[in-house]
Every structure is written in structure tokens, then in C-alpha cells.
Amino acid sequence: MPLTVLVIEDDEAIQGVVEDALSEGGFEAAMARTGEEAVTLLKGRLLRYRALVTDIKLLGKFNGWEVARAARDVDPNFPVVYMSGVAAREWATQGVPNSIMLQKPFATAQLTTALSQLLNERLAAGSSKA
Amino acid sequence: MPLTVLVIEDDEAIQGVVEDALSEGGFEAAMARTGEEAVTLLKGRLLRYRALVTDIKLLGKFNGWEVARAARDVDPNFPVVYMSGVAAREWATQGVPNSIMLQKPFATAQLTTALSQLLNERLAAGSSKA
Amino acid sequence: MPLTVLVIEDDEAIQGVVEDALSEGGFEAAMARTGEEAVTLLKGRLLRYRALVTDIKLLGKFNGWEVARAARDVDPNFPVVYMSGVAAREWATQGVPNSIMLQKPFATAQLTTALSQLLNERLAAGSSKA
Amino acid sequence: MPLTVLVIEDDEAIQGVVEDALSEGGFEAAMARTGEEAVTLLKGRLLRYRALVTDIKLLGKFNGWEVARAARDVDPNFPVVYMSGVAAREWATQGVPNSIMLQKPFATAQLTTALSQLLNERLAAGSSKA
């Protein structure tokens, strides 16, 4: 019963790297190609995603900052990891609290460690609410 | 040479509490009554503010979330403390990273400790950039 | 509308120091003299306490470790600060997670900072649950 | 010379997952099947365990909360990671300070990251005491 992480990334090369990294860390990646698709999936709650990993510049009308806010609207403790190159400098202004920005290029261990840090803190904070 | 903190709060009773708390902690409060006034002061940089303490619901067209983003546009490490009652629940969605939300009512020590924590981290992180 | 902190301490000299420290920090101290009294007050929830400050060796059948566990049963995020001399060494074994142990003697600023740190984290974590 | 982690888990499927995760992270798992066995091993100190990874509901008379307290009695800085499903909600009441609760199911990276965080902090804190 793997933990499913919702990933929004349209660059296929980076998609592959992210999927491999998550798989090695014991996570399962569910890929969304646009922000709209991701928001629909998060709000539908048909599948229980455990975290969001998102690029900033997305196909379609939403960017990564907006998708993360939509995810936090659904669950205010939702773990969020952003990945970006040039947009990383906007994190201090546009990011949500308790999120992590990975500046591209990053090592795969940075991604699995970032997710684990956020999930481990969340479990601790939320352990009494299950 | 006290450290000046920009405070946006239109409730005069809370203004007084905040001014007293800051004064006891060795800070000086510069009061702004609207978000526009605060944004103008921050962008003008005539006075060097060290931190922002802001209510969420403000007179005028900006709210506290927007003023904080404007402050971070000017300085991405700018310390931000929000104060709110009902809007505190939106912090996980609307707050900037590395900010602190004080839910009203709060004790004065919470405010001076919040500012000191943010300033002490900032000094450490920025000590080589002075 | 001050924030009420439940304090369990039977040494009157330390009671006075704690009351003064809390008062200067903008908190109000509600004193309990035994663990039973504190547990009854916490479970009754007639007054909304914001934090527990407790000695370890208490009059009556409960010790401070047990009162803190009772408080966390009622609210799993309840801020807990222990104060002790010799029993401080048992904190790693008997303390609850995310609590702070102040070894006597301590400075008053240590107590108000400890409470503020725990309350500020709690507000952040719990801002969406209000 | 691998670092040996004492693991208490009676579900063989989870045992396998934990052993694989630890092995990939460069740790060696020493399995105990009951709390009594674990407490005997920890107190005997014949082998130097570096951390405890324990389920909460255990075969025999001890549960995971009690084994962790016994480990901290021997070494107050001993790294503790709990794994549980339903009992995760009791962590805020029954866990020891500076421990991590992993709610099942968890990703393998969460376990190795949790252990590494606790060990890295411990080495830092204890580096002068060797």
C-alpha cells in the first residue's frame, strides 16, 4: 500500500527523474500534466494523496503557487514541495508556510528527504487527529 | 537607536497593547492605519523597518496577506508576524513562508518572542551579507 | 482578555515568581495546588486554559508527568512546561513530546519564552482548525 | 561496521519492509519479537544498538511506549522511532520527547530519514561527550 504523491511536471525528462526518486523512496507518483487536472484530483478526493510536488510554470491557467494554495484549502497541513529554476526566487513571496522549495537541478535525495521531513512532522502534529 | 517595527492595526485598543509590548521589548512601533500606507512606507524605504506586524482585515483595498507579500517583494527575508482572530485559519493558505500567526487574543510575550525569533534567525542567516 | 495558564506549584516562593513572570508577559496564572485539582479543572473545561506549567513532585496522588498526560488526553496539542530540580533528569523518559523542561532555578524570561514558543507553534499548526 | 538498529515488529511482512529499508540506508536491523526481549537486549548492552524502531502493540506484557521508556532509562538521548496505525493518535500523550511517530503505512524513505535526523542531532549534541 504505497503512499501516493501528486506530481505536476510537464518536462518528461524531469518526470522520469522524479518518478524514479519517489519509487526508490517507497512513494508512488501520480502524474498530473496541468494545474487544473491537479486541482480537480485534489478536490475530488477520490484518491488520498499524501503530498504535492509541483513545478511553478504549468500548462494551463494555474501556476504551482495557485495549486498549492488550492491543496491547502482542502487540507491546511498538506505537505507541499515546489521545484523550480528561475521562479525559486519568488518562494519567499508566493510559497505557503511550511513548504520546501527545491531549486533545479536538485539531487534525488533532496526530494525524498524533503517529502519525508514534511510527512514526519505532519504525522507528529496530526497523530491525535486520525 | 531603537529598532522600528511597522504595525498595521486600526483597533485603537489593540494598537495600545501592541505599542506597549513592543516598547517593553526594546522595539519602537511605527503605526500605519491602512495597507496602502504601509506598502508606500515599505517601498519608499525612507525609514528602515526591521519587521512587519499586521492585522489581516485592513481599512482600504489591501489585506494583511497582500501587504506581507509586498514587503517580501522588497526584502525576501523580511520578518512578518500576522495577528488575527477568525482569519487565523487562512494562514496555511495565505501566509508567506517563515512567518508567524498570532491568534487573538495573545499575550504580549508571544509578540516580542515571535519578533525576536524571526530577527535572530534572520541575523544568523544574513550575517555575511551586511 | 488575558490568556490563562494553569500552574501547579506548592512552594509559595516559586508561586510568586511564576505569577509575576506570567503577569509581566501578559499571561494570567490560575494556581492549582494539587495534581487532582489540576486534572479536574482541565477535564471540566469550564475555563479555557491555554497551557500547563507544572512542578513534578506534587501534593496528592498525581505527579507532574501524570497531569501532563491527562492534559494531552483532553487536547493532544496542549502546551506543557515542566519545572523541576532533581527530577529534570527524568524528562527524556517521562516527558510528553513537544514539551519544555525548565531546570530550577530558571530565569523568568525562560518561562515566558518557553510558553510563547509552544503557543506560537501551536497557533501555526492549528490555525486551520479554529 | 554497520550501525545496528533494534526493531520490534511481529508482522513478518512489515519486518521485511523495515529490514530492506534499513539495509538500503546502510543500517543493520536486529529484530526482536517481544518487548521483553528488546528490554533485555537494551539493558544487557552486549551489543551497542544505535536506535530503536518499535511497533506499539507488541506480543507479551510490554507495549512500545514502555519499551521506549526503558531504552531512555538506559540512555536518555537514545533515538526512538515508533510505527503504528491506530495507536499513532496516542503519541502526544505516551511518546517520549524527541521521538518520531510514523503512521502506517509509511514510505521507506520516511524511516531512514527519521533515523538519520535523530542520529545526526544526537551526534551533534553528544559530540563532546564521547
Place this chain on the structure above:
Amino acid sequence: MPLTVLVIEDDEAIQGVVEDALSEGGFEAAMARTGEEAVTLLKGRLLRYRALVTDIKLLGKFNGWEVARAARDVDPNFPVVYMSGVAAREWATQGVPNSIMLQKPFATAQLTTALSQLLNERLAAGSSKA
């Protein structure tokens, strides 16, 4: 029985500010005027100092970086707070781990919060060693 903090500062105006801040926070300041004097006091251990607050540029042959290392030689967990203007930028290179740099000018609450943060962490980490 106040907690004594060793302070090295030769500017009398700042000495006064530091003494007042410590006194309000429940600490007692013991002033040293040179690094040599401070090192002698720390190594003599006649009085049990709980923390060091030091300027960087000192009268005599030692600077604040060197005094802090001498203090850590005596006690590797000793709380250290540096105060400086221009030398703050050297903290990342010359400071000891787990210390705090206060860039002048600072608010008094920053100093008492810095000391309390370091002391509260130390008590937690060291609670079993008393």
C-alpha cells in the same frame, strides 16, 4: 538565586543596556572587560556561569570568537550569544555551532529570547546529565 551570565563588553552605554535587559529577564550580569578576564573566570569555575554574551572586538589579546571557543572547551554545550556590528558578517566562519549572533543595534527582547532559547534547549538536551 539568579542565573549569572558572563558579559564581555567595554562600551559602557551598551553595558548598561545589556545589564538592564538581563535584569528584566531575571538574569544577573557579571561583567568582564577583557577576554583574558573572561577566560580566567570561565576556566576557574569558581562561579557557575550559565551563558556567555560577548562583543567581538575586545580589549586585550583575545577576541570574542576565541573566548567562545575557550568556553566550549570547558563545557561543549555552553550557550553563546555574540553581539556585533561590522563583525557580524564573520559569524558563519568564526562562530561556534548552536550560537546566536545579534547584530547591533538589537532590541532587548532579542537578547533575553536568544538566551532563553539556548538555555531551554540545553536543559532539554542535558536533563539526564544533572
Place this chain on the structure above:
Amino acid sequence: MPLTVLVIEDDEAIQGVVEDALSEGGFEAAMARTGEEAVTLLKGRLLRYRALVTDIKLLGKFNGWEVARAARDVDPNFPVVYMSGVAAREWATQGVPNSIMLQKPFATAQLTTALSQLLNERLAAGSSKA
């Protein structure tokens, strides 16, 4: 485009372990055999190293403490991980702020987690400076 980490270690067995651990985590190791070589590489800035992983006792005239200070002179936020056996106890005195000491022997996950923690914090802190 892997992230290159500068590693100073003359024991070939540990070199191999470190290289394998970094490679599995998605990092690339650039080995230096002496402190002088490392300092020359860091100051030359021909290749952009992302972090330093260094033993304490080195061949040549510099030790690991000195190389780390040289790296921080070039970039005050440079991530530093020390590896040592007996010298680990000197970390509290000789280490730079915000560094991690890994006491040998350590698990490979401890190294990749340490690097990821330092890099993830750095990216967050520095996201606006790119």
C-alpha cells in the same frame, strides 16, 4: 546535471563508501586528497561545488576545521558536513555554525540526509538571491 559535492578523505575504503552513498542519492563526488587541494578548488570556483564533506585529520598542512572556514569565507552559506571518529568531540568548539558532524562509523543514509537537510534549508533561505 548532477550536483557536485567536494569530498576530502584519504582513506580509500571510506572514499568508496562516500562515493557510493552520494551516487545513490543523486550527487556526484569530486574527491580531493588534501586540504590544500580542496581550498584551491573552492577558491578557484572553476567548478561550482554545492557542499563540502570533509574528514578532520587531513594530509598536508590544513585540517578539516580550517578547510570549512575557508569554504565559508568564499560563501557564508556553504553546506558543510564533517566526518570523524575521535575528533567529533571537538565539533562544538571548532565547527562552523549550521554544519553537521557525522561520527564514524555512520550509515550512508545519514550522509545523504545531512546534505539534503543543509541544501534544502539553503535553497529556502537563498531562493530570492539567485
